[in-house]
Amino acid sequence: xxxxxxxxxxxxxxxxxxxxxxxVVIAGDITLAVADVELVHVSLRALVSSxxxxxxxxxx
Amino acid sequence: xxxxxxxxxxxxTVDPPVVAVPSDGVSxxxxxxxxxxxxxDALWRHEELLEGLMKLRPLLPVRYGTRVPDEAAAAAAVxxxxxxxxxxxxxxxxxxxxxxxxxxxxxxxxxxxxxxxVEYLRARTAASRAGEGVHEVLEPLARDCRLLGGAEPLRAxxxxxHDDVDAFxxxxxxxQGEHPExxxxxxxxxxxxxxxxxxx
Numbered sequence: 178x179x180x181x182x183x184x185x186x187x188x189x190x191x192x193x194x195x196x197x198x199x200x201v202v203i204a205g206d207i208t209l210a211v212a213d214v215e216l217v218h219v220s221l222r223a224l225v226s227s228x229x230x231x232x233x234x235x236x237x
Numbered sequence: 238x239x240x241x242x243x244x245x246x247x248x249x250t251v252d253p254p255v256v257a258v259p260s261d262g263v264s265x266x267x268x269x270x271x272x273x274x275x276x277x278d279a280l281w282r283h284e285e286l287l288e289g290l291m292k293l294r295p296l297l298p299v300r301y302g303t304r305v306p307d308e309a310a311a312a313a314a315v316x317x318x319x320x321x322x323x324x325x326x327x328x329x330x331x332x333x334x335x336x337x338x339x340x341x342x343x344x345x346x347x348x349x350x351x352x353x354x355v356e357y358l359r360a361r362t363a364a365s366r367a368g369e370g371v372h373e374v375l376e377p378l379a380r381d382c383r384l385l386g387g388a389e390p391l392r393a394x395x396x397x398x399h400d401d402v403d404a405f406x407x408x409x410x411x412x413q414g415e416h417p418e419x420x421x422x423x424x425x426x427x428x429x430x431x432x433x434x435x436x437x
Contacts, residue, residue, distance in 0.1 A: 187422050187424065188424045189277055189280070189281075190338075191336040191338070191422075191424045191425075191427070192280055192281070192284055192427075193280065194336070194385060194392075195298075195334075195336075195394075195427060195430035195431060196280055196283065196284075196301035196430070197301060198385070199298065199300070199430030199431045199433060200297075200298040200299050200300035200301060200303075200430050200433050200434075201244055201297050201298070201299045201300065201322070201325075201433040201434060202299075202300050202303075202434065203241065203299060203300075203303060203314040203315055203318075204313075204314045
């Protein structure tokens with residue numbers, strides 16, 4: 178993964194945090210399908226594991 | 238169907254396809270729904286749209302995926318909440334959200350040996366203290382902050398004045414230099430997603 182792609186993925190974690198849990202909740206329909214949310218979570222989990230493995234300090 | 242993007246001041250003008258629907262002393266910014274699926278590109282397009290709108294006016298993002306049948310429904314959805322939303326708009330006016338996360342090397346999960354469990358807890362405690370330390374340094378530089386929880390030692394949002402963003406970022410870089418053992422991840426500026434509702 179390039180440095181730029183990694184930075185974008187780090188930011189994607191923060192973006193997903195904010196879009197799915199932040200913002201004003203108004204009396205509309207949240208029409209984001211459950212399957213879509215699960216898809217985002219699954220891809221996010223994959224992403225988080227790849228980010229954390231990249232960030233792990235080198236082993237002595 | 239239309240997507241509800243954000244709440245902003247009354248009387249603003251916006252460029253198509255965004256429309257500003259007046260309701261109860263505020264404007265509700267909406268766009269026609271494009272039926273996008275949810276993938277990373279769709280999320281970034283949404284973010285870019287909000288960032289463009291944020292350049293010209295303070296705004297409160299609305300929860301992603303909020304969809305209503307028409308403009309009348311968008312207006313009805315905020316009717317009666319104008320005063321509360323104006324107060325929130327005033328709270329974020331002139332400021333942006335900055336995200337900070339602290340990650341450490343994941344401690345090895347405990348094995349059956351008793352001392353491994355103790356070491357694991359010790360590592361978890363040290364990581365938690367490191368997160369608190371970073372937060373204590375950054376909190377005074379922000380107008381407001383929210384701790385977002387989760388498994389990481391720190392996962393936080395800071396509401397930072399426009400003019401203080403560079404100083405905030407510089408302090409984060411100093412912390413990164415002072416703590417090479419931590420991964421301190423800072424992104425932004427974001428629209429104030431985490432400050433759109435009063436603290437619970």
